[in-house]
Amino acid sequence: MATSTVEDYLKQIFLMETAEGAGPLVPMGQLAQILGVVPGTATSMIKTLAEAGLVKYEPRTGVCLSPKGRKLALHVLRRHRMVELFLVKVLGMDWSEIHDEAERLEHAISDRVMERIDELLGRPTLDPHGDPIPDAEGKMGRRELVPLVSAEGKGWVEVARVKDQTEVFLRFVDRNGLKPGRRLQVVAVDAVAGVVTVEPEDGSPLSLGLETAGRIEVEQRTVGVVDEG
Amino acid sequence: MATSTVEDYLKQIFLMETAEGAGPLVPMGQLAQILGVVPGTATSMIKTLAEAGLVKYEPRTGVCLSPKGRKLALHVLRRHRMVELFLVKVLGMDWSEIHDEAERLEHAISDRVMERIDELLGRPTLDPHGDPIPDAEGKMGRRELVPLVSAEGKGWVEVARVKDQTEVFLRFVDRNGLKPGRRLQVVAVDAVAGVVTVEPEDGSPLSLGLETAGRIEVEQRTVGVVDEG
DNA sequence: ATTTCCTTTTTGGCAAATCAAAATCAGGGA
DNA sequence: TCCCTGATTTTGATTTGCCAAAAAGGAAAT
Ligand SMILES: [Mn+2]
Ligand SMILES: [Mn+2]
Ligand SMILES: [Mn+2]
Ligand SMILES: [Mn+2]
Numbered sequence: 001m002a003t004s005t006v007e008d009y010l011k012q013i014f015l016m017e018t019a020e021g022a023g024p025l026v027p028m029g030q031l032a033q034i035l036g037v038v039p040g041t042a043t044s045m046i047k048t049l050a051e052a053g054l055v056k057y058e059p060r061t062g063v064c065l066s067p068k069g070r071k072l073a074l075h076v077l078r079r080h081r082m083v084e085l086f087l088v089k090v091l092g093m094d095w096s097e098i099h100d101e102a103e104r105l106e107h108a109i110s111d112r113v114m115e116r117i118d119e120l121l122g123r124p125t126l127d128p129h130g131d132p133i134p135d136a137e138g139k140m141g142r143r144e145l146v147p148l149v150s151a152e153g154k155g156w157v158e159v160a161r162v163k164d165q166t167e168v169f170l171r172f173v174d175r176n177g178l179k180p181g182r183r184l185q186v187v188a189v190d191a192v193a194g195v196v197t198v199e200p201e202d203g204s205p206l207s208l209g210l211e212t213a214g215r216i217e218v219e220q221r222t223v224g225v226v227d228e229g
Numbered sequence: 230m231a232t233s234t235v236e237d238y239l240k241q242i243f244l245m246e247t248a249e250g251a252g253p254l255v256p257m258g259q260l261a262q263i264l265g266v267v268p269g270t271a272t273s274m275i276k277t278l279a280e281a282g283l284v285k286y287e288p289r290t291g292v293c294l295s296p297k298g299r300k301l302a303l304h305v306l307r308r309h310r311m312v313e314l315f316l317v318k319v320l321g322m323d324w325s326e327i328h329d330e331a332e333r334l335e336h337a338i339s340d341r342v343m344e345r346i347d348e349l350l351g352r353p354t355l356d357p358h359g360d361p362i363p364d365a366e367g368k369m370g371r372r373e374l375v376p377l378v379s380a381e382g383k384g385w386v387e388v389a390r391v392k393d394q395t396e397v398f399l400r401f402v403d404r405n406g407l408k409p410g411r412r413l414q415v416v417a418v419d420a421v422a423g424v425v426t427v428e429p430e431d432g433s434p435l436s437l438g439l440e441t442a443g444r445i446e447v448e449q450r451t452v453g454v455v456d457e458g
Numbered sequence: 459a460t461t462t463c464c465t466t467t468t469t470g471g472c473a474a475a476t477c478a479a480a481a482t483c484a485g486g487g488a
Numbered sequence: 489t490c491c492c493t494g495a496t497t498t499t500g501a502t503t504t505g506c507c508a509a510a511a512a513g514g515a516a517a518t
Contacts, residue, residue, distance in 0.1 A: 005505065029465060041506055043467055048504090060466060060513065090319070091345040101342055108337040113330055116320040234475065258495060270476055272497055277474090289483065289496060 004107035007076045008035065009045060010054060011106075013065055014073035025062025074138035079106040079114060081127035081134075086117050088128045095128045095179075096170035111136075129170075130161030130180040130217070145217040149196055149210060152189045156201075157218040159184065164215035177203035178216060189213075233336035236305045237264065238274060239283060240335075242294055243302035254291030303367035308343060309335040310356035310363075315346050317357045324357045324408075325399035340365075358399075359390030359409040359446070374446040378425055378439060380415045385430075386447040387412050393444035406432035407445060418442075 002010075012035055016026045032042035050057035054069035065073060083102040087093045093101075109117075118124075118136075125141055127133055132140035143160065151157045159182050162173055173179060177200035187205065188197040196213040199205045208216075231239075241264055245255045261271035279286035283298035294302060312331040316322045322330075338346075347353075347365075354370055356362055361369035372389065380386045388411050391402055402408060406429035416434065417426040425442040428434045437445075 003504075027465080028467090032466095037505085038507060039466060040468075040508085045505075087342070091342065091349065093341070093345060097341070101339055104337045104339075105334075108333045110330055110333075112322070112326070113316070113320065116322060120320065232474075256495080257497085261496095266475085267477060268496060269478085269498075274475075 002072060005045070006049065006054075007072070007107055008103075009042075009049060010065065010069050010073040011076040011080070013055065013063060014070060014077065017064055023062070025058055025064050027062045031063065071138055074134045074140075076106055078134040078136070078138070079109050081131055082114060082117055082121070082124070083109065084127045084129070085121060085124055085133070089121060095174070096167045098128065099165055126180070128180070129163075129165055130159075144220040146220050148186060148198065148208070148213040148216045148218055149189055151186045151218050152196075154186065156183050156185055158182070159216060160219045161217040162215065163217065164212075169215065173216070176200065176206055178206075184218075231301060234274070235278065235283070236301070236336055237332075238271075238278060239294065239298050239302040240305040240309070242284065242292060243299060243306065246293055252291070254287055254293050256291045260292065300367055303363045303369075305335055307363040307365070307367070308338050310360055311343060311346055311350070311353070312338065313356045313358070314350060314353055314362070318350060324403070325396045327357065328394060355409075357409070358392075358394055359388075373449040375449050377415060377427065377437070377442040377445045377447055378418055380447050381418045383415065385412050385414055388445060389448045390446040391444065392446065393441075398444065402445070405429065405435055407435075413447075 009031075012031060013026055016022060016031065016034070017024075028042050028046065029039050031046075032039040035042065037045075046055060046057050046063050049055045049069070050063075053066055054072065055063050055065055057063050080102045083105045084095075084098045087098040087101055088095055115136075125133055125135075132143070134140040145160050159178055159180050161180060162170065162178075164170075178184065178198075183201040185199045186196065187199050188195075189210075190196075191210070194210045196208045196210060197205060198208065198213075238260075241260065242255050245251060245260065245263070246253075257271050257275065258268050260275075261268040264271065266274075275284060275286050275292050278284045278298070279292075282295055283301065284292050284294055286292050309331045312334045313324075313327045316327040316330055317324055344365075354362055354364075361372070363369040374389050388407055388409050390409060391399065391407075393399075407413065407427075412430040414428045415425065416428050418439075419425075420439070423439045425437045425439060426434060427437065427442075
């Protein structure tokens, strides 16, 4: 069995190598920083993982998952996201407080329990932040999402995903009616001022910085204005 | 924070020192055996726990919990039993497969999540095996239970607790309608033959060995025959 | 071609938890 | 009293993760 440390390394490598704008290899320093260890620790851990055939390691360049490592990473990610949804849907917790819980529970939940939760939740495909939940085989659906900024003048769009999952940002998003599933219009994008103005369905107009707006994604397909062919 | 290893040691010491027929101190050898480590390991661990003020250690004699250790032990036990009940009630798992899950989950669940589960389950006081669930302050109710053997000729009694929690025994108990909450009559106790005959409410008469019958406890108060004053 | 600076790796150490096997102890029996 | 035996403790190692700080590499700037 992989230890929870190993699981976290693999999961994190997966997230980093599938992040937009990522190169083919994840640099050691970045990995170490996100995992909260000093670079030397990451280096020695990664060598062990390479030894075990879970990653491919290119010294002084970076690391990427092997098929075996990717499979394990997706297995962990599935548990993480399923647990997050469970905490919100079944236990009624706030979406801003679930990540840390999931970070521990993802290592303690068996396939058996996972299966029961999956069934109880009705085979969900998205977690509370709008991230896809891998299925038991590690497959997850792709969606065509665009950052809020690109949705100017498209009429009503639906919030689909919130990428910044820090507590403070999630609470902000919630307070302002920008949770996944909520609808809004992007009224204006002022590139010079660096401000995006949106109007949530049942909330007052709201200004966001360009950076901030980039952390929210909406459904490409517009809703309620243009009918799909 | 106590590691999961420390939590398991404390919980186990608690269970052993409150077990019937236990002396004032738990012997190292027994503790080691139940925790699945060699005696030397237990000795050095216990010395560390004594150092931390969690147990009182009498070399060559045994160990017992300090107030601080007892508090922590009860906190772990609460999570263990609450999780077991949760797995049965909410996820619909079989009571014979929940212990090992709980053994891991008990270390991964925060007070916050515990509180939600407690509420969802309606502040339960008993786990699926009939063992008491400590409350958040570590208090648990005492019940006046007697072993099956002592209930001869008392008419209908209610199964209250199953002490042997091995998978095979729990499945046997289930199959034969002897789960906590079920009613039965103790028809005969033959001390010479070493056999107890019981008649479950909706099952056929059944013979149990004396030893086996001792692993099941029933409510002292008889049910359905004598009315309480 | 050098130097400089930043990243990465190496080295040496530490803490937690464990085992194997040798040493020690404490009673009970001779 | 003395020895034997079984339980307990010590000792010496190992594994997993981690840090601090020194060493090494490499790429860009001079
Ligand atoms: Mn998360
Ligand atoms: Mn984690
Ligand atoms: Mn249990
Ligand atoms: Mn445990």
